[in-house]
Structure formats: C-alpha cells, structure tokens
Amino acid sequence: xxxxxxxxxxRLLQSKFEDFKAPTPDNSWAKLNEALDTVGxxxxxxxxxxxxxxxxxxxxxxxxxFQDTESGDLKVQNLTQSSPVEKEMSNSVTNxxxxxxxxxxxxxxxxxxxxxxxxxxxVSNTDTGTPQINQNLGLILPEDEFTSSKEELNxxxxxxxxxxxxTKSEINRTDFGELxxxxxxxxxxxxxxxxxxxxxxxxxxxVINKNSELFFDLSSFLLYDRLIPNQNDALFFENINxxxxxxxxxxxxxxxxxxxxxxxxxxxxxxxxYLLLQRNLTYNYQNAILDQxxxxxxxxxxxxxxxxxxxxxxxxxxGLQHKIxxxxxxxxxxxxxxxARMLSSKVIxxxxxxxxxxxxxxxxxxxxxxxxxxxxxxxxxxIQPYLTYALSRTLPEAPIQMKPFGGGITIGLGRK
Amino acid sequence: xxxxxxxxxxxxxxxxxQNALHDRYKDKVMGICLRFARSEDEAKDLxxxxxxxxxxxxxxxxxxxxLESWIHRITxxxxxxxxxxxxxxxxxxxxxxxxQPWFEDEKTIIERLDTIHLLEIINRLPTGFRMIFNLYMIDxxxxxxxxxxxxxxxxxxxxQLTRAKRMVKNELKKIxxxxxxxx
Numbered sequence: 001x002x003x004x005x006x007x008x009x010x011r012l013l014q015s016k017f018e019d020f021k022a023p024t025p026d027n028s029w030a031k032l033n034e035a036l037d038t039v040g041x042x043x044x045x046x047x048x049x050x051x052x053x054x055x056x057x058x059x060x061x062x063x064x065x066f067q068d069t070e071s072g073d074l075k076v077q078n079l080t081q082s083s084p085v086e087k088e089m090s091n092s093v094t095n096x097x098x099x100x101x102x103x104x105x106x107x108x109x110x111x112x113x114x115x116x117x118x119x120x121x122x123v124s125n126t127d128t129g130t131p132q133i134n135q136n137l138g139l140i141l142p143e144d145e146f147t148s149s150k151e152e153l154n155x156x157x158x159x160x161x162x163x164x165x166x167t168k169s170e171i172n173r174t175d176f177g178e179l180x181x182x183x184x185x186x187x188x189x190x191x192x193x194x195x196x197x198x199x200x201x202x203x204x205x206x207v208i209n210k211n212s213e214l215f216f217d218l219s220s221f222l223l224y225d226r227l228i229p230n231q232n233d234a235l236f237f238e239n240i241n242x243x244x245x246x247x248x249x250x251x252x253x254x255x256x257x258x259x260x261x262x263x264x265x266x267x268x269x270x271x272x273x274y275l276l277l278q279r280n281l282t283y284n285y286q287n288a289i290l291d292q293x294x295x296x297x298x299x300x301x302x303x304x305x306x307x308x309x310x311x312x313x314x315x316x317x318x319g320l321q322h323k324i325x326x327x328x329x330x331x332x333x334x335x336x337x338x339x340a341r342m343l344s345s346k347v348i349x350x351x352x353x354x355x356x357x358x359x360x361x362x363x364x365x366x367x368x369x370x371x372x373x374x375x376x377x378x379x380x381x382x383i384q385p386y387l388t389y390a391l392s393r394t395l396p397e398a399p400i401q402m403k404p405f406g407g408g409i410t411i412g413l414g415r416k
Numbered sequence: 417x418x419x420x421x422x423x424x425x426x427x428x429x430x431x432x433x434q435n436a437l438h439d440r441y442k443d444k445v446m447g448i449c450l451r452f453a454r455s456e457d458e459a460k461d462l463x464x465x466x467x468x469x470x471x472x473x474x475x476x477x478x479x480x481x482x483l484e485s486w487i488h489r490i491t492x493x494x495x496x497x498x499x500x501x502x503x504x505x506x507x508x509x510x511x512x513x514x515x516q517p518w519f520e521d522e523k524t525i526i527e528r529l530d531t532i533h534l535l536e537i538i539n540r541l542p543t544g545f546r547m548i549f550n551l552y553m554i555d556x557x558x559x560x561x562x563x564x565x566x567x568x569x570x571x572x573x574x575x576q577l578t579r580a581k582r583m584v585k586n587e588l589k590k591i592x593x594x595x596x597x598x599x
Contacts, residue, residue, distance in 0.1 A: 002519065002520040003517045003518070003519060003520075004517070004518040004519060004520060004522075004523055005518075006518065008518070008523065009518045009522075009523060009526070009553070010552075010553050010554075010556070012523060012526055012527065013526065013534070013553050013554050014553075014554055014556065016526070016531050016534055017447070017451065017531060017534075017554050020447040020531045020535075021443035021444050021446070021447045022443060022446040022447045022450050022459075023443060023446070024442045024443060024446045024460070024463060025460065028438070028442060028460070028463070028464070029435060029438050029439070029442075031464060032434075032438060032464055032467055032468070033431065033435075035464060035468060036431075036434070036468070036471070039468070
C-alpha cells in the first residue's frame with residue numbers, strides 16, 4: 001500500500017474545509033444584537049462594582065491617612081510628657097495657621113482666668129516671652145529650650161516673609177526640646193480635630209489593650225472556583241468549563257466576635273459569622289470511561305451541570321493574630337479558619353436531573369492583615385484585607401468538586 | 417457595501433454595518449466553529465462569541481487587508497482562547513507511539529467523503545485531540561505554534577496529534593468497510 005506524505009493529506013483536508021459553510025440559526029442576528037446591547041449595560045454594572053470597590057478602598061485609605069496623622073501628632077504630645085523619642089512629623093505648618101493660632105491664643109490668654117487653663121498657651125504668650133505651660137498636658141520644658149522654640153516661631157511669623165512655611169526639615173533641625181514645644185503648641189492650637197484627639201491620647205499601648213475586645217465586622221469578598229474532577233470515579237474528564245459572572249462571585253460576610261490577648265504579641269480571635277453568596281454557576285464537561293480513552297477510543301459524552309443557590313451560611317471562626325511592625329497603631333497578620341454550614345438548599349444539576357443539597361459544610365482558611373485605628377477611647381476601626389481558600393467541600397457524589405478561593409476586605413468596629 | 421465601509425461602520429459601533437458583516441460571514445464563521453466545538457449548540461455559542469470578539473477587535477485593528485482571512489484568524493484564536501479556559505487531565509500523561517503514516521486508500525476515502533462526514537469524524541475526537549488535529553491538519557499551524565497557543569509542550573502536541581490521527585484512521589477504516597459491504 002502506497003504511503004503518502006503528511007502534507008498531501010493536509011492539503012486535501014484544507015481544500016475540503018476551505019469554503020466550508022454551515023447554516024446559522026435564523027435568530028442569530030437577533031441574539032447577537034441583544035448581546036451587543038447588553039454589553040453596554042453589563043459594562044455599566046461592572047462600572048458600579050468598580051466604583052464601589054474604589055470607594056471602599058478610598059474610605060479605607062482616608063481613614064488610614066488621617067489616623068496615621070493623628071497618631072503622629074499624639075506621638076509628639078506623648079513625647080512632651082516624657083514618652084520615648086519619636087521623630088515622625090507631619091510635613092509642614094503654614095505661617096497663616098500660625099498667625100491664626102496666635103490671634104486665638106491672644107484672646108484666650110488675655111484674661112487672667114484663662115491663664116494656665118488653655119491647652120495651647122505655649123505659643124501664644126508673646127508678651128511675656130515665657131511659656132504658659134499646659135497644666136492638662138503636664139508639659140515640663142526647660143526655659144532655654146522653649147526660647148529656642150520661640151525664636152523659630154518668630155522667624156516663621158515674620159511679616160516680611162508672610163508665605164513662609166516651616167518645613168519638616170527645618171523642624172528636624174531643632175533638638176528634641178524644641179521639637180516638643182513647637183509641635184505640641186502648634187498642633188494643639190491649630191486643629192480642633194487634633195485637639196479632640198489630644199483629649200483622648202492614644203498610642204500603641206492604649207489601642208492594644210490588655211483586656212478582651214468585642215468586634216463587629218462587615219466584609220465584602222470575591223471568590224473564584226476551582227473545579228476539580230472527582231478522583232474517586234473512573235471517569236475521564238476531557239475538560240470542564242464554568243461560567244459565572246463577576247457579580248455572582250461577590251459575597252458578603254458579617255462577623256461578631258471576641259479578641260483575647262494570649263501574650264504581648266499574640267491575640268486569639270473567636271467569632272460567629274454569617275455569609276451570603278449568590279451563586280448561579282453552570283459548568284459543562286466531556287467525560288468518558290478512563291480506560292477507553294487511554295486505549296484510543298473516543299466514546300466521550302457531553303454533560304452539563306450547574307448549581308443555583310443563594311448561599312446563606314452560618315459559621316464559627318477561630319484565629320490567631322500576631323502583632324507586627326513598629327507603628328504607633330496596631331498591626332498584625334493572622335491565620336484563621338472558618339467552618340460554615342450552609343443554611344439554604346442548593347440545587348445541583350447533573351445532566352438533566354436536579355437534586356437539592358442541604359447542610360453542606362465548607363471550611364475556609366484565611367490569611368489576613370489587620371490594623372486598628374482608634375475612633376475614641378473605647379471604640380476603634382478594624383481594617384482587614386484577607387485571602388481565603390477553601391480546604392474541602394463535602395459533595396462526595398458530585399462528579400466535579402468546587403473549591404472556592406479569593407479575597408476580600410473587612411471593615412469593622414471594635415470596642416475595648 | 418464594501419469591506420472597507422463595513423469595517424468603518426463597525427468601528428463606530430453602527431448596527432447596520434455590524435449586521436452586514438454578520439450576514440456576509442456568519443456561515444463561514446459557523447463552519448469554523450463546528451470544527452472546534454463539541455456540539456452544535458456549543459458551536460452556536462462560539463459563533464456568537466466570535467462575532468462579539470470580531471466587533472471588539474475591529475475597533476483596535478490597524479489595517480485589515482483581507483477581511484475574510486482576518487475573521488477566520490480571529491475565530492480560530494477565539495476557539496483557542498475558549499479551549500485554554502478548559503481544564504485538561506491527560507495532557508501530561510506520557511504517550512509513546514510511532515508516527516501514523518497516511519496511505520493511498522485513506523486519501524481516497526477522504527476524497528470521496530463530503531465535508532459534513534469529515535466534520536462528524538473530527539467531532540468524535542476528544543476535545544484536546546480535535547483541537548490539535550484541526551490546528552495542525554486544517555489550519556496549518558506548526559507544532560511549535562500549537563504548543564505556544566495551547567500552553568503545552570511540542571512533544572505533547574505531537575503525541576496528541578498521533579493519537580488523533582489514529583482515531584481518524586480507525587473511523588475512515590470503518591467507513592471503508594461499510595462502503596465495501598454496500599458494494
């Protein structure tokens with residue numbers, strides 16, 4: 001029998017399929033037109049999701065930024081109270097702010113009854129040239145150090161140089177005493193926000209208290225599914241294709257719990273959680289008996305399966321947080337485990353048959369970063385981005401197992 | 417309406433030109449999709465998605481000299497992308513087998529068969545084999561190109577093509593036997 005070259009058969013097949021056309025359904029344009037229309041609306045939904053996510057991140061960053069500033073200020077205030085030396089400073093203080101503060105203080109400080117009561121009198125009293133020490137803060141500053149500070153302030157408020165600002169580097173030039181007196185005077189005078197913070201001094205030790213804390217978290221997360229063929233059957237899965245929109249991947253979780261310090265660095269967290277997840281997943285695959293495929297037989301069949309559910313789950317969470325970093329606010333990384341029992345039924349579709357599944361358990365392991373920012377003397381904000389990974393899913397009879405993984409961000413409120 | 421007018425209209429997202437493009441090339445695109453899809457239903461979906469991709473790609477395409485071959489390429493690429501989303505389980509299995517040469521009588525059978533019957537034979541192949549058979553034998557890709565596009569090794573591409581060819585040959589043999597019986 002005559003052998004042929006591969007190219008010859010290639011050319012033959014190519015010529016057979018070159019002009020091959022197959023009829024399309026009559027409504028194909030109608031469907032395409034509809035799809036083209038929905039692309040715009042889906043894009044709009046996606047934009048809302050993106051907007052929501054951006055808003056959440058922005059709010060988190062905003063809190064972060066302002067809390068960071070507050071913590072920086074408070075460090076300086078603590079410093080005036082003989083706390084450990086901190087060198088972090090906010091960037092600049094304008095001359096206008098200085099003048100405003102001086103005017104305010106002149107008014108307050110001019111009456112004898114106000115003398116010594118104002119928390120901001122260090123900067124203001126230029127008549128006497130001596131500092132009015134804030135009794136509330138308990139400032140104890142040597143005379144010469146204050147004088148040095150005052151000279152710098154005079155330089156700043158020089159009318160010949162009205163737009164001048166004190167820069168961070170300039171302030172850093174001064175020694176510890178100057179820094180302390182300048183900063184505490186200016187900051188307490190200028191900002192009511194900072195003044196409020198001053199009344200509730202916090203530092204890392206006050207946020208990380210030694211007592212238990214209660215918290216309530218709200219979390220938004222995004223999950224993807226790994227679709228894994230059941231290894232215990234003798235089926236060969238050629239491919240598995242899933243279809244799930246982005247909106248169906250987003251879920252919400254609330255958690256209420258207790259944090260108990262177990263050492264100076266480790267906190268233990270125990271919580272009860274409720275999760276809600278929309279799920280409308282369809283997946284199709286081609287399967288066959290494994291042995292037959294390996295022997296070169298092609299008896300594969302197409303199967304379509306799916307899962308429709310609004311998953312409500314109730315679970316418990318146990319985790320450990322390890323304090324990290326050297327910031328004035330609390331930071332930790334944590335590992336926790338959630339075990340959730342699904343409360344709602346789930347419809348699993350295998351081929352043409354539908355089957356309801358109840359009481360499915362899911363176990364998630366979470367890796368998180370947590371930071372706490374003080375809101376008042378008792379309450380604080382919890383911001384916690386995290387990654388999550390499903391350890392197992394108990395659907396032994398299903399041909400394909402789903403194992404979600406993803407991440408989310410938690411914003412919560414804590415109480416000492 | 418000329419091809420350039422269609423392209424210009426589609427770039428502006430105008431339905432009239434999009435409809436014209438769809439009418440002109442829908443059967444051709446469907447023909448390609450039928451080779452890559454597992455079923456007719458899937459081919460319909462693939463066809464629609466291909467047109468969506470064609471309209472999207474038209475907006476960013478710099479210069480299209482031959483619209484038909486450009487559409488062919490986009491459709492094949494979309495079929496590859498669609499395949500790449502799928503999970504495969506036998507790709508990494510070692511498979512050593514001698515090359516499958518083609519013989520004169522197989523060529524005769526192919527010549528005698530109409531395209532629909534050839535398509536049926538190809539559609540009986542498991543997806544991975546079918547993908548590589550299509551890309552190599554009909555679309556003219558090299559093993560290196562297939563390996564790059566499907567994110568597999570060239571040896572995997574070669575071995576899967578060998579297995580695919582063996583399956584096709586078996587099918588051709590069956591057809592030949594039934595043809596002889598009929599005679």
